[in-house]
Amino acid sequence: MTPQIEIASVDKHYGAYHALKDINLTIPRGAFTALVGPSGCGKSTLLRSIAGLESITSGNLRIAGTEMSGVPPRKRDVAMVFQSYALYPHMNVLGNLTYSLRFKGFNKEQARKKADEVAQVIGLTELLERYPRELSGGQRQRVAMGRAIICEPKAFLFDEPLSNLDAALRVHMRMEIRALHDRLGATSVYVTHDQVEAMTMADHVVVMRAGVIEQQGAPLELYDNPANKFVAGFIGSPAMNFLDATVAEDGRSARLEIAGKPVLPLARTLQPGREVTVGLRPEHLRIDTAAPRLQVPVRVVESTGSLTYSTTETEPELMIVEQGRGRYRAGETLPLTIAPEDIHLFDPTSGTAL
Amino acid sequence: MTRLPVPRLFLALAMVLAAIYLFPLYWMYATSLKGQSEIFANPPTFWPRDPDPSIYPETWERRSMGRFLWNSLVIGTGVTALTVLLGTGCAYVLARYRSAWVDLGLFAILMLQVLPASVMITPLYVGFNQLGLLSYPRTAVILAAAGKAIPFYIVLVRATFMNVPRELEEAALVDGNSRWGAFFFIVLPLARNGILVLAILTFMQAFGEYIYAKSIITTQAYQPASVGLSGFLGPNSTDWNGIMAYAAIYVTPIVAIFVILQRRIVAGLTSGALK
Ligand SMILES: Nc1ncnc2c1ncn2[C@@H]1O[C@H](COP(=O)(O)OP(=O)(O)O)[C@@H](O)[C@H]1O
Numbered sequence: 001m002t003p004q005i006e007i008a009s010v011d012k013h014y015g016a017y018h019a020l021k022d023i024n025l026t027i028p029r030g031a032f033t034a035l036v037g038p039s040g041c042g043k044s045t046l047l048r049s050i051a052g053l054e055s056i057t058s059g060n061l062r063i064a065g066t067e068m069s070g071v072p073p074r075k076r077d078v079a080m081v082f083q084s085y086a087l088y089p090h091m092n093v094l095g096n097l098t099y100s101l102r103f104k105g106f107n108k109e110q111a112r113k114k115a116d117e118v119a120q121v122i123g124l125t126e127l128l129e130r131y132p133r134e135l136s137g138g139q140r141q142r143v144a145m146g147r148a149i150i151c152e153p154k155a156f157l158f159d160e161p162l163s164n165l166d167a168a169l170r171v172h173m174r175m176e177i178r179a180l181h182d183r184l185g186a187t188s189v190y191v192t193h194d195q196v197e198a199m200t201m202a203d204h205v206v207v208m209r210a211g212v213i214e215q216q217g218a219p220l221e222l223y224d225n226p227a228n229k230f231v232a233g234f235i236g237s238p239a240m241n242f243l244d245a246t247v248a249e250d251g252r253s254a255r256l257e258i259a260g261k262p263v264l265p266l267a268r269t270l271q272p273g274r275e276v277t278v279g280l281r282p283e284h285l286r287i288d289t290a291a292p293r294l295q296v297p298v299r300v301v302e303s304t305g306s307l308t309y310s311t312t313e314t315e316p317e318l319m320i321v322e323q324g325r326g327r328y329r330a331g332e333t334l335p336l337t338i339a340p341e342d343i344h345l346f347d348p349t350s351g352t353a354l
Numbered sequence: 355m356t357r358l359p360v361p362r363l364f365l366a367l368a369m370v371l372a373a374i375y376l377f378p379l380y381w382m383y384a385t386s387l388k389g390q391s392e393i394f395a396n397p398p399t400f401w402p403r404d405p406d407p408s409i410y411p412e413t414w415e416r417r418s419m420g421r422f423l424w425n426s427l428v429i430g431t432g433v434t435a436l437t438v439l440l441g442t443g444c445a446y447v448l449a450r451y452r453s454a455w456v457d458l459g460l461f462a463i464l465m466l467q468v469l470p471a472s473v474m475i476t477p478l479y480v481g482f483n484q485l486g487l488l489s490y491p492r493t494a495v496i497l498a499a500a501g502k503a504i505p506f507y508i509v510l511v512r513a514t515f516m517n518v519p520r521e522l523e524e525a526a527l528v529d530g531n532s533r534w535g536a537f538f539f540i541v542l543p544l545a546r547n548g549i550l551v552l553a554i555l556t557f558m559q560a561f562g563e564y565i566y567a568k569s570i571i572t573t574q575a576y577q578p579a580s581v582g583l584s585g586f587l588g589p590n591s592t593d594w595n596g597i598m599a600y601a602a603i604y605v606t607p608i609v610a611i612f613v614i615l616q617r618r619i620v621a622g623l624t625s626g627a628l629k
């Protein structure tokens with residue numbers, strides 16, 4: 001089956017600025033793909049290139065098998081949900097929902113019928129006569145969603161659609177958008193800077209940095225096997241701890257460059273004396289009073305009741321996450337251990353995973 | 355309680371200023387209705403003792419005001435049409451594209467705004483003469499006055515367009531509009547109030563245009579009311595009630611249009627198209 005969206009060797013320049021560098025991405029029909037990365041990495045640019053709002057400098061972009069170069073947005077049959085929602089202020093909700101239908105040969109009654117269906121799906125039936133300025137943020141967000149789904153496009157493009165909502169609503173809408181996607185059997189591309197959103201919503205996560213795709217794959221695949229230090233640090237919350245280390249003489253353990261020079265056994269053999277960067281996820285560092293691998297003084301302890309976050313006094317400092325309430329207080333020493341297979345190793349210069 | 359008098363003070367000040375500004379308007383109407391001797395009475399009378407409205411039809415006839423006002427209307431409409439047609443597109447482009455050239459263009463436009471009509475008229479006259487435009491004097495005045503009005507219009511309408519979020523236009527493009535469609539169905543309706551206000555201001559300005567018309571239009575049949583009025587005035591003018599009646603006839607439609615449309619504009623603005 002032809003993939004719904006195919007992006008091959010795409011480059012985008014804004015004058016001298018190289019915004020997208022050799023992007024390759026295949027999105028199968030029905031997939032929920034998240035583009036995630038820090039602000040300014042080119043996520044929106046890539047999404048807007050798919051929509052046709054930006055022209056790509058080189059490379060190929062196909063939607064449902066058709067080459068899209070020179071095809072204007074209106075002929076691409078995609079729908080977009082903007083961060084600001086971009087509802088037409090001079091039209092009521094009904095007008096906003098049905099705006100795109102007038103270009104698809106719907107007459108008034110057909111459009112009205114379709115709008116009623118969509119309003120039912122996203123719970124807007126009561127609000128059809130209202131104007132955008134009379135709606136709450138969450139309601140506007142729904143209208144923007146409704147406007148996207150009404151024309152049954154080949155792909156939904158979301159550009160940080162939840163970032164203007166409060167935290168509770170954001171978590172709720174996350175699930176709703178994903179449920180809607182499944183119900184419609186749609187193909188979605190979802191841009192976010194929030195890795196939690198990407199991890200929880202998407203089937204396929206694409207991590208970008210400075211116009212480059214650093215890694216793509218299933219969410220847990222990225223969590224378990226980050227391709228490099230950037231992805232390792234970006235995926236997962238709180239972020240992974242990184243420490244300089246040297247491979248010990250036996251080649252099967254690493255000596256950490258923090259106070260006390262503790263030694264951690266590794267799951268595999270490396271060249272003795274080699275310098276590495278060790279990555280330890282806060283949730284993988286366990287408290288172990290019986291046989292601790294490293295003993296670190298605690299500086300700050302913060303607890304939410306269900307989780308406890310401890311920050312150590314070391315240089316660089318480490319973050320440790322424990323289930324439940326913490327047993328140790330600031331100023332005490334934490335006895336820690338970590339399973340060898342949970343230790344991530346990176347080349348200190350290139351940052352690639354070893 | 356201590357803060358209460360301040361708004362009242364400002365209100366009182368505003369009323370006084372309004373009265374000062376509106377007094378000449380009142381004086382114009384009052385004088386036009388007075389008899390010859392009453393005009394020069396000392397102390398002046400604030401209300402005509404014996405109002406005589408017959409001066410209005412008389413002045414209209416004697417001064418062939420129908421023709422003058424028609425010319426003013428032609429010039430005002432022409433200038434407004436040309437300004438709105440050219441200026442709107444120009445303002446949109448200048449609002450949407452950012453580059454050094456756009457900045458340069460804006461600077462040039464602002465410079466044009468600085469040059470007074472009295473400085474521009476000589477080169478314009480020579481140029482129009484070369485092009486043979488002086489045989490179409492009203493067209494020539496429309497071109498000259500529109501040239502003067504467009505920069506002001508562009509700068510302000512551009513600001514209006516910049517208030518229309520770009521994402522709205524992009525949403526329209528994705529929804530199925532062409533660039534033109536997005537402009538006409540989304541951007542223009544949202545910028546409508548700003549455009550309307552400036553079109554009215556442009557019209558009022560052009561309706562009262564004097565310098566270009568006085569210099570370019572030599573045939574009386576094509577002169578607008580502003581030039582016609584000046585023909586009345588001279589060092590030995592005595593026909594003050596006639597002059598005031600002329601001025602009243604000239605000004606009243608503009609004032610009326612402004613008052614009527616201003617209510618609509620304010621209503622349009624407060625209903626808040628955006629956000
Ligand atoms: N129209 C433009 N002209 C020049 N540079 C741009 C333009 N749009 C975006 N950029 C640059 O491209 C980079 C990527 O932008 P964007 O895709 O919006 O980032 P994000 O990942 O935050 O969505 C940024 O550094 C931005 O400054």
Ligand SMILES: [Mg+2]
Binds near residue numbers: 044045
């Ligand atoms: Mg963005």
